Amino acid sequence: MKIIVCVKQVPDTEANIKIGADNKSIVEAGIKFIINPFDEFAIEEAIKIKEAGKAESVIAIGWGPERSQEVLRTAVAMGVDDVVLLKTDAVSIDSYTAAKILAAKIKTMSYDLILTGKETIDDGNMQIGPMLGELLNIPCVTLVTKLDVDGANLSAKREIEGGYEVVETACPAIVTCQKGLNEPRYPSIRGVMLAKKKVVAVEPAAAEADQITVTTMAYPAARSGGKVVGQGAEAVPALVKLLHEEARVL
Amino acid sequence: MLNLVGQIVLVLCILAATGFFAFEVWKRTRLVKTGRRDVIRTDKPMLRLGFVICRVISQLCSIKDRPVVGVMHAFVFWGFVFFAVATINHVAGAFSQGFSLWGHGTFNDLWFLGVDIVAVFCIIGTIYLAVRRFIVKPVAITKPMPISRSPQSAIVLSLIFGLMVTYLLNQGGEIVLKGEAFARWMPVSQAVAPLLAGLSTGALELLNSVMWWAHILMVLVFLVFIPHSKHFHLVAGPVNMFLRSHEPIGTLKKIDFEKTEEFGATTVNQFQWKSIMDFFSCVDCGRCQDVCPAFQSDKALSPKVIMMSLRKHILHESGNLLKGEAPSEPIMEAWIKDDEIWACTTCGACMEACPVCNEHIPTIIEMRRARMMMENKFPQELNPAFKGLETNSNPWNMGSSARAEWAQDLNVPRMAEKQQAEYLWFVGCAGCFDDRGKDISRAFAKILNAAGVDYAILGEEEGCCGDPARRAGNEYLFQMNAEQNVTTMQQYKFKKIVTCCPHGMHILKNEYGQFGGNYEVIHHSQLIAELISAGKLKVESNGTGKITYHDSCYLGRYNHIYNEPRQALQATSKDGLVEMARAKNKSFCCGAGGGRMFMEETAGTRINHIRVQDALNTGAATVGVACPFCKSMFDDGIKEKGLEDKLKVLDIAQIVANSLR
Numbered sequence: 051m052k053i054i055v056c057v058k059q060v061p062d063t064e065a066n067i068k069i070g071a072d073n074k075s076i077v078e079a080g081i082k083f084i085i086n087p088f089d090e091f092a093i094e095e096a097i098k099i100k101e102a103g104k105a106e107s108v109i110a111i112g113w114g115p116e117r118s119q120e121v122l123r124t125a126v127a128m129g130v131d132d133v134v135l136l137k138t139d140a141v142s143i144d145s146y147t148a149a150k151i152l153a154a155k156i157k158t159m160s161y162d163l164i165l166t167g168k169e170t171i172d173d174g175n176m177q178i179g180p181m182l183g184e185l186l187n188i189p190c191v192t193l194v195t196k197l198d199v200d201g202a203n204l205s206a207k208r209e210i211e212g213g214y215e216v217v218e219t220a221c222p223a224i225v226t227c228q229k230g231l232n233e234p235r236y237p238s239i240r241g242v243m244l245a246k247k248k249v250v251a252v253e254p255a256a257a258e259a260d261q262i263t264v265t266t267m268a269y270p271a272a273r274s275g276g277k278v279v280g281q282g283a284e285a286v287p288a289l290v291k292l293l294h295e296e297a298r299v300l
Numbered sequence: 301m302l303n304l305v306g307q308i309v310l311v312l313c314i315l316a317a318t319g320f321f322a323f324e325v326w327k328r329t330r331l332v333k334t335g336r337r338d339v340i341r342t343d344k345p346m347l348r349l350g351f352v353i354c355r356v357i358s359q360l361c362s363i364k365d366r367p368v369v370g371v372m373h374a375f376v377f378w379g380f381v382f383f384a385v386a387t388i389n390h391v392a393g394a395f396s397q398g399f400s401l402w403g404h405g406t407f408n409d410l411w412f413l414g415v416d417i418v419a420v421f422c423i424i425g426t427i428y429l430a431v432r433r434f435i436v437k438p439v440a441i442t443k444p445m446p447i448s449r450s451p452q453s454a455i456v457l458s459l460i461f462g463l464m465v466t467y468l469l470n471q472g473g474e475i476v477l478k479g480e481a482f483a484r485w486m487p488v489s490q491a492v493a494p495l496l497a498g499l500s501t502g503a504l505e506l507l508n509s510v511m512w513w514a515h516i517l518m519v520l521v522f523l524v525f526i527p528h529s530k531h532f533h534l535v536a537g538p539v540n541m542f543l544r545s546h547e548p549i550g551t552l553k554k555i556d557f558e559k560t561e562e563f564g565a566t567t568v569n570q571f572q573w574k575s576i577m578d579f580f581s582c583v584d585c586g587r588c589q590d591v592c593p594a595f596q597s598d599k600a601l602s603p604k605v606i607m608m609s610l611r612k613h614i615l616h617e618s619g620n621l622l623k624g625e626a627p628s629e630p631i632m633e634a635w636i637k638d639d640e641i642w643a644c645t646t647c648g649a650c651m652e653a654c655p656v657c658n659e660h661i662p663t664i665i666e667m668r669r670a671r672m673m674m675e676n677k678f679p680q681e682l683n684p685a686f687k688g689l690e691t692n693s694n695p696w697n698m699g700s701s702a703r704a705e706w707a708q709d710l711n712v713p714r715m716a717e718k719q720q721a722e723y724l725w726f727v728g729c730a731g732c733f734d735d736r737g738k739d740i741s742r743a744f745a746k747i748l749n750a751a752g753v754d755y756a757i758l759g760e761e762e763g764c765c766g767d768p769a770r771r772a773g774n775e776y777l778f779q780m781n782a783e784q785n786v787t788t789m790q791q792y793k794f795k796k797i798v799t800c801c802p803h804g805m806h807i808l809k810n811e812y813g814q815f816g817g818n819y820e821v822i823h824h825s826q827l828i829a830e831l832i833s834a835g836k837l838k839v840e841s842n843g844t845g846k847i848t849y850h851d852s853c854y855l856g857r858y859n860h861i862y863n864e865p866r867q868a869l870q871a872t873s874k875d876g877l878v879e880m881a882r883a884k885n886k887s888f889c890c891g892a893g894g895g896r897m898f899m900e901e902t903a904g905t906r907i908n909h910i911r912v913q914d915a916l917n918t919g920a921a922t923v924g925v926a927c928p929f930c931k932s933m934f935d936d937g938i939k940e941k942g943l944e945d946k947l948k949v950l951d952i953a954q955i956v957a958n959s960l961r
């Protein structure tokens with residue numbers, strides 16, 4: 051079985067995000083970029099399948115600007131066999147455009163399983179997986195927390211509101227990975243050293259114009275300070291009342 | 301004097317025994333040489349030699365941590381030295397009647413007096429040590445018992461005992477045969493003589509001859525036996541002391557990633573040669589394990605067992621290694637378990653205690669390095685810490701832009717603004733991100749401002765010093781952190797660096813030099829003590845109860861800073877300072893070092909609970925610490941044991957800041 055993993059480079063979860071002067075993009079200076087955490091689950095799962103002797107190759111495809119090479123190196127360090135970057139001129143493209151450039155590349159490759167994160171933590175659209183399934187005309191199983199593959203078929207446990215379900219489908223298929231699927235490994239230093247020397251294949255992506263454009267970005271409203279309702283047991287009724295009426299969580 | 305047949309037999313026996321001994325020594329030397337050769341230990345030869353002579357002759361090596369056992373050991377040691385020389389006389393006597401190395405003057409008489417007296421003390425020593433080992437059985441000897449060499453000790457102690465007895469009986473017999481004049485200076489032999497007085501001349505001659513041969517044969521058996529027993533320390537111990545490290549305890553060597561692709565020790569020949577030397581020098585005495593916080597809290601680790609297992613392992617592989625082939629198995633799993641190497645807090649107590657100057661920490665870290673960097677096998681809890689160090693240069697993975705938030709409402713100058721200052725204050729991750737550490741930073745800022753010190757911090761430009769990564773075997777990540785910091789600090793002018801964290805202090809002072817960063821680094825307790833004594837800091841001693849002080853490993857054993865923290869505390873306390881039973885170089889680790897802060901502690905008892913109990917036993921109301929990690933460990937320990945109303949923990953900076961006038 052051949053596995054393809056789609057990975058994106060995103061700003062670190064702890065990065066202090068500043069909005070640029072144009073009010074539509076973020077300032078990249080001073081930001082640390084990391085591999086999209088959900089894509090990390092996808093890489094780990096692919097490597098695990100390979101280590102279990104069920105896959106012969108794992109190839110990671112990245113998309114985005116030149117700097118995205120870094121996350122592909124991380125993928126190599128973790129253990130994928132080969133990587134390719136679909137280089138875009140724009141720093142950010144919409145999900146459909148991304149799905150199309152990925153599909154165009156994947157169509158030229160042979161594969162049985164595609165793994166990617168359930169979403170990218172920067173834009174958070176959760177669209178690329180399903181769109182890729184559509185463009186490649188293969189089934190897409192989303193939000194997977196457990197995956198079993200046996201060559202021709204796969205069985206996946208996926209999260210649904212208030213519980214989970216187990217689904218089956220035939221390969222080739224695309225699976226989007228959710229937290230809980232596995233514990234991504236820390237890349238071995240030997241792997242990191244090898245990855246440093248790895249020449250990442252960079253292919254210019256023929257990205258069409260975005261269909262969705264960002265017009266404005268803004269910070270969330272500053273959090274207002276907490277409210278002290280009272281102390282001890284007597285405060286409980288007032289607290290319940292507020293939680294119910296004001297916060298509407300009860 | 302022997303007849304010709306006797307002389308030939310003797311010569312053959314001596315040749316066989318010394319040949320065998322030489323072969324075994326040669327074999328071990330070759331094995332030592334199979335190790336890596338980056339460590340050089342032949343600088344300052346005179347200093348080294350002087351150290352060995354003083355330490356061995358005085359027997360301080362053995363006495364300093366165990367006075368009674370040490371003195372008994374000294375008796376046996378001195379017996380051994382005298383008898384080694386006496387053996388030369390003994391053998392030469394076989395070829396030339398009445399031979400003596402020093403002729404027959406007064407010195408010779410004195411010499412025999414010495415031998416006589418030493419023999420008695422040596423007998424006392426062997427009996428004491430035998431009773432201790434086989435009847436009293438202290439933990440240091442009996443536990444853990446994977447590869448105890450007590451049977452060997454039985455043989456060796458009997459041999460030494462036998463040497464003394466055969467000597468005294470032989471001399472006693474001579475006295476009866478040759479008369480009193482012969483024995484003017486041999487009070488003990490004289491005392492033995494009457495026991496033999498009833499024997500016929502023939503019987504006496506036979507007895508003498510038997511005792512003579514028994515004595516010399518025992519010496520030769522001993523020679524053959526030494527290399528196979530822990531008594532090889534007679535040979536390797538002094539050599540190992542000569543080769544000891546002149547760097548602070550636990551200082552680690554740099555891996556040159558350009559030059560090697562094998563990191564750490566996966567197989568036993570990948571240790572530094574000095575580590576292998578350590579394995580052969582170990583006496584199995586258990587002094588290291590007696591003071592090891594991991595062993596004392598029932599973890600899988602015993603530094604003694606590490607030494608013993610690796611010695612067994614390398615001897616087991618000697619066939620392959622001496623042929624120039626790779627060992628047949630890796631170290632881990634087969635000889636050492638993961639639970640052992642990851643339990644080490646790198647506290648250095650073992651190294652401080654070891655009579656033959658073994659260096660356990662580098663050995664343990666080499667195994668961690670291989671496990672971490674070559675095989676990717678390490679405690680999973682370290683995963684987020686490593687990721688944090690990589691992306692945000694702190695083990696908690698908090699946004700690096702928040703590094704100086706603790707200083708927001710305080711008047712703390714930045715290097716970026718000042719460009720130069722007398723002191724660069726390297727705050728460190730705990731001081732920047734950990735709530736309990738931030739309290740220390742705030743207190744120290746208050747002190748520096750009150751004393752009008754010219755200082756600045758690096759703010760967001762600062763990164764982790766890299767100590768947790770390096771001690772956890774992730775040398776690659778450590779080097780990233782270190783190189784970044786060296787580059788950052790190059791931009792600014794400063795005279796000294798001051799840190800609140802002993803780990804940062806040690807690594808900046810003693811290990812950044814490997815990356816071109818040579819700094820004068822002091823600990824905040826030193827600066828505080830200096831400011832107080834110079835009158836720049838006015839403190840009031842308040843009566844908040846007695847204080848006890850906990851020596852941090854990296855401040856005390858690593859860098860010998862024992863007095864300044866105490867001076868600072870004394871200046872603030874009316875009720876005075878009380879010492880814990882284990883203090884200064886014998887201090888007991890809080891449990892956080894060696895990256896243990898970021899690993900779980902599930903096996904055995906908790907190290908911090910043991911140390912909190914130490915502090916509680918002093919009756920002090922406050923335990924003063926000098927390290928943010930110690931503070932967290934004490935704080936947790938006090939809470940977990942429900943002792944909040946009896947004991948509280950504060951950093952020296954906090955205590956001093958609270959008593960500023």
Ligand code: SF4
Pocket residue numbers: 588591592593594595601602603643644645646647648649650651660661
């Ligand atoms: S450094 Fe400390 S914890 Fe590690 S083996 Fe030595 S005594 Fe034990």
Ligand code: SF4
Pocket residue numbers: 581582583584585586587588589603604607650653654655656657658
């Ligand atoms: S390493 Fe040193 S202290 Fe430990 S058992 Fe061996 S000789 Fe004794």
